[in-house]
Amino acid sequence: MSAAFTAIAAAETKVLWRNRTAGFTGVALPVLLGAFVTFLVRPQNATTWAIVVGLQLTLTLAYGVYTTTTSVVVARRHALVLKRMRTSDTRDSVLLGGMVAPPVALAWGQLVVLALVDVVRGAPVPADPALLVLAVVLGFAMYLAAALATTPMSSSPERAQLTTLPLAFLAMASGAVLPILDSGTLAQALTAIPGAGLGRLAALAFHGGAWEAGAGGFPAALPALLSLVVWTAVLGLLARRFFQWEPRR
Amino acid sequence: MTVRTTDPRLTPPTITAMTQVTPASRRHATANLPPPEDGDAVEVSGLRCRYGDFDAVRGIDLTVRAGEVFALLGTNGAGKTTTLEVLSGFHRPAGGTVRVLGIDPATQSAKLRSQLGVMMQEGGFVGELTTVETLLLWQRLVSRPDDPERLLARFDLGSRRDVAVAKLSGGERRRLDLALAVWGTPKLVILDEPTTGLDPESRRRAWDAIGELAEAGRTVVLTTHYLEEAEALADRVAIMHGGRIAATGTLAEITASQPARFDARIVGPPPAPPPEISGELVLGRDGPDTTVTGATDHLQQDLTLLLNWAERHSVTLEGLRAAPASLEAVYHAVRESDSETNQDEHHKTETEVSL
Numbered sequence: 001m002s003a004a005f006t007a008i009a010a011a012e013t014k015v016l017w018r019n020r021t022a023g024f025t026g027v028a029l030p031v032l033l034g035a036f037v038t039f040l041v042r043p044q045n046a047t048t049w050a051i052v053v054g055l056q057l058t059l060t061l062a063y064g065v066y067t068t069t070t071s072v073v074v075a076r077r078h079a080l081v082l083k084r085m086r087t088s089d090t091r092d093s094v095l096l097g098g099m100v101a102p103p104v105a106l107a108w109g110q111l112v113v114l115a116l117v118d119v120v121r122g123a124p125v126p127a128d129p130a131l132l133v134l135a136v137v138l139g140f141a142m143y144l145a146a147a148l149a150t151t152p153m154s155s156s157p158e159r160a161q162l163t164t165l166p167l168a169f170l171a172m173a174s175g176a177v178l179p180i181l182d183s184g185t186l187a188q189a190l191t192a193i194p195g196a197g198l199g200r201l202a203a204l205a206f207h208g209g210a211w212e213a214g215a216g217g218f219p220a221a222l223p224a225l226l227s228l229v230v231w232t233a234v235l236g237l238l239a240r241r242f243f244q245w246e247p248r249r
Numbered sequence: 250m251t252v253r254t255t256d257p258r259l260t261p262p263t264i265t266a267m268t269q270v271t272p273a274s275r276r277h278a279t280a281n282l283p284p285p286e287d288g289d290a291v292e293v294s295g296l297r298c299r300y301g302d303f304d305a306v307r308g309i310d311l312t313v314r315a316g317e318v319f320a321l322l323g324t325n326g327a328g329k330t331t332t333l334e335v336l337s338g339f340h341r342p343a344g345g346t347v348r349v350l351g352i353d354p355a356t357q358s359a360k361l362r363s364q365l366g367v368m369m370q371e372g373g374f375v376g377e378l379t380t381v382e383t384l385l386l387w388q389r390l391v392s393r394p395d396d397p398e399r400l401l402a403r404f405d406l407g408s409r410r411d412v413a414v415a416k417l418s419g420g421e422r423r424r425l426d427l428a429l430a431v432w433g434t435p436k437l438v439i440l441d442e443p444t445t446g447l448d449p450e451s452r453r454r455a456w457d458a459i460g461e462l463a464e465a466g467r468t469v470v471l472t473t474h475y476l477e478e479a480e481a482l483a484d485r486v487a488i489m490h491g492g493r494i495a496a497t498g499t500l501a502e503i504t505a506s507q508p509a510r511f512d513a514r515i516v517g518p519p520p521a522p523p524p525e526i527s528g529e530l531v532l533g534r535d536g537p538d539t540t541v542t543g544a545t546d547h548l549q550q551d552l553t554l555l556l557n558w559a560e561r562h563s564v565t566l567e568g569l570r571a572a573p574a575s576l577e578a579v580y581h582a583v584r585e586s587d588s589e590t591n592q593d594e595h596h597k598t599e600t601e602v603s604l
Contacts, residue, residue, distance in 0.1 A: 007389035015377040076375070084373030084429070087337065088390035089363035095390075246339070 004090040008098025009105075012072065016102055022071075027106060030064040034114040038121050049123050050206035054199035056114045057136060058175030061143045062168045062195065064107035067161075069100050069147035074160040077151065083246040092245075100144060111136065127208030131221060135201035138228040142195060145232050148239035155248065171195030188223055194231045197224035290315045290437050290468035291336060295345035298331045298492075305331040307492035308345065313485075318459065318469040320479035322580060323489035329472040330370055332489070333441050336470065337367045350437055363392055366438040368430035370445075372422055376415030380406050380425055383414055393433020400428040405454060419446045427455055431462060438462055440471040444478060456481060476576045486576070488583050495583040500576060507574030507582055509548040511555075513566035515539040524558040526551040541566065548573070 016023055034056040043049040076082050076099060085095045126132050146167055154160035174196035191200050201224045204210040214220030291313035298306040306328040313319040321329045334340035336349050338358030347354060352361045374383060384397035401407045404424040409417060417425065423446055430438055443459070444452045459482055462469050473479055479486050480500060487497040496503050508528060519539050523530055528545025545551040552571055559566050 003389045007386050011375065011378060011382065011386050014382070015375055018377045079376070080369065080371055080373035081375055083339065084369065085390060086339075086358075087362065087365065087367035087369075087430075088387065089359075089392050090390045091359065 002090075002094055004088075005094050005098040005101070008085075008095065009101040012099055012102045016106075022068075026064065026068045026103065027110075030060045030107070030110050031113050033059050033063070034110070035117050038114075038117060043121075043123070046124055046127070046206045047203075049118070050203040053118065053123070053126075053132075053206065054175050054202035055172075056118075057111070057139060057198050057202055058171050058195065060107050060110050060114065061139045061198065062171045062175075064110055065103055065140060066143040066147050066150075066171075067164045067168060068103040068106075069144060070150045070154060070164050071157055071160050072099060072103060073147065073151050074154045075157040077244065078156055078247055080246060086245055096148075100147070104140065104144065107140070124206070126205040128205045128210050131201055131210050132205035134225075135198055135205065135228075138201075138225070138232065139195070139198045142198075142228050142232040142235065145235035145239055146194065148243055149235040151239075152242040152244050167194060171198075175199040191223045191227050193227075194235070195228075197227035197231075200224035201228075288315050289313065289348075290317075290350055291319075291470060292348040293332075293336075293345065294347075296332065296335060296342050296347060297344035298328070298335060298340060299343045300331075304492055306335075306342075309489075309492075309494045311487060311494065311497070313468060313470055315468050316463070316466045317484040318463050318471070318482050320483035320486045321470070321472045321489055322474075322476065322479055322486060322576075323472075324584065327489040328492040329489050330441055333439050333470065333472060337365065337439050338362070364436040366430040366432060366435035368426050368438075368440045368443055370441040372414075372426060374414040374422065374425070377413055379411050379413055380417065380421075381410040383425060384428065387429050387432055391432055393435060395433040400432065403454075403458065404428045405451070420448055420451050423447055424451060424455070427458060431458055434462065434465055434467060437468045437470070440469065442472055442474065444473065444475065452478075476580060480576055488580060490583050495586070496579060503579050504574045504576060507579050508544040508546050509571065509573045510578070511541075511543050511545075511548070511552060511569065511571035513541045513569040515541060515564055515566065520562045520564060521558075524554045526554050530555070 016026060037055045037059070038052055041048055041052050041055075043052045073082075073096075082095070086092065147164075150160070150163050150167070154163045170193050174190050174193045175198060177190065177199075187200070190196050201210070201221060204221050204224070210221035211219045214222070289312050291311065293309060293311035296306055296309045296311070297304070305326075309328070309332065311332070321332060323329050331340060335342050335347055336354060338349075338354035338361055341355045349361055350364055354361050378386065381397060381401065384400060388395070388397060401410055404427060406421065406424055406428070409421055414422065414425065423443070427440070427443055430440060430443075438459075440459070444455050447455060456478070459469055459471070463482075469482075471482070483500070485497070485499050486503060488495045488503070496506065514535070516538055518537075519532060523532055523541070526543065526545060527547045528543055528551050530541070530543040530551075533540040533542070541555075543551065543555070548571060555566070558564070
């Protein structure tokens with residue numbers, strides 16, 4: 001890890017710490033909402049725990065990673081910080097990586113806290129923990145790509161609060177609905193929504209049978225995995241094509 | 250007879266400080282330093298830039314020699330900032346070729362960055378970070394070594410080191426901006442209006458810092474609205490107007506293209522018709538007195554005629570002043586010339602403004 005990456009990440013962490021509003025919405029809110037879901041649903045079995053964990057993952061990633069990263073990058077671009085940093089001899093990937101590292105690290109921390117809350121509340125061990133980890137990693141990648149792809153549509157930090165809403169809502173709605181559906185046609189169709197695969201994979205991780213034949217004879221986890229991978233690739237390409245380092249004139 | 254070499258109406262009081270860093274005095278100061286690198290630091294040919302339908306830069310040619318301070322002057326919208334953005338690698342030109350330190354900034358900006366210091370027209374700071382934190386962050390982003398404490402002292406920011414950048418005054422932010430641009434004494438420094446918003450003392454410090462870069466053999470390209478700044482700092486100047494370069498050269502070359510001016514006052518009416526001179530001589534009335542103003546390409550010859558005439562008729566030319574054309578006079582001539590040209594532009598496909 002380069003000194004530049006660490007320095008930018010440290011600076012962004014300081015900013016988050018010093019900005020009380022951003023600190024609360026970025027740090028505390030996802031944890032509070034995630035914990036609230038546990039107390040609201042009162043899960044009793046693997047099925048209900050799958051719903052809770054799916055929602056917690058979606059909330060944390062959609063809010064903590066997607067919305068926060070979009071806001072941070074748009075704010076830095078708007079204030080010409082990205083442009084100034086590009087006058088240094090640090091590579092673009094390091095500049096951007098250092099900037100998004102704190103929200104990503106924070107989201108990992110929030111997931112750990114929520115996992116501890118769930119364990120204390122009696123959550124069972126998932127039948128397929130590896131699938132859950134894979135789902136989380138893919139979720140991070142997809143929401144990061146989505147954040148960078150959303151920044152060109154967000155001309156100001158205020159606008160970013162609006163431009164992130166559609167995807168965040170879609171993801172949370174599908175995250176709430178998908179885990180309670182079986183693998184029927186509706187579930188397959190909903191899995192195509194960006195981020196929806198996360199809830200589906202969480203459900204399969206708790207139920208097991210992710211690699212057994214599902215609809216069409218394919219492994220049950222395949223549509224959700226494909227959805228996350230394809231959306232990550234599409235959003236990544238969009239970000240690469242349209243990302244802007246300074247405000248549009 | 251008193252013949253002043255500058256016109257005080259065109260010269261602000263800060264000119265006194267200027268003498269410390271004029272290009273001529275800098276050359277003297279650098280006599281014992283190694284010579285700057287040979288060749289051209291910046292080569293621009295036929296550069297064109299567009300924003301939508303607007304032609305911001307309309308085919309300019311520009312050369313900045315290694316080790317010189319080059320000033321781009323012009324009105325708002327003249328194309329100065331766009332030109333600097335192209336040189337910095339921020340803006341891809343619509344046409345023409347650009348080489349900065351031998352590198353194409355549009356395609357190899359990453360390679361160029363390690364040799365470049367840039368001060369943008371606007372900040373680009375994280376407001377929540379303090380002054381010293383901003384410098385410490387920059388230390389990690391730039392491979393050229395430098396000392397944050399040295400720069401805090403150099404730009405008089407020591408007392409503001411722990412203040413959030415958002416709480417600095419506009420002038421303090423500009424100084425911090427300049428500190429980042431000169432960090433590690435880069436090979437080429439690009440400064441977009443470096444002293445806008447600075448008080449006279451801060452401006453003098455900024456001039457000193459730019460002078461130090463030049464002493465170290467670095468190349469500086471700057472834009473400014475302050476003509477005295479260009480006079481104080483620049484080895485060569487280009488005047489931009491309407492996306493074109495209207496004049497370029499050393500100050501002497503540029504001002505030589507405009508007539509020298511002189512003026513005086515005669516108590517009462519003139520005792521005889523004024524002498525015939527090669528330039529323009531105008532007598533006017535100011536109450537009971539007569540004003541004498543003139544413009545000429547042959548100052549010594551025409552002044553001699555005027556003084557001989559005054560001697561013959563026992564006339565005292567009170568407050569006689571004579572001066573070569575100032576940069577300001579050239580600047581205004583460019584603007585007037587360009588607006589006249591624009592009136593005829595529909596008759597031409599391309600207009601070259603020449604002085």
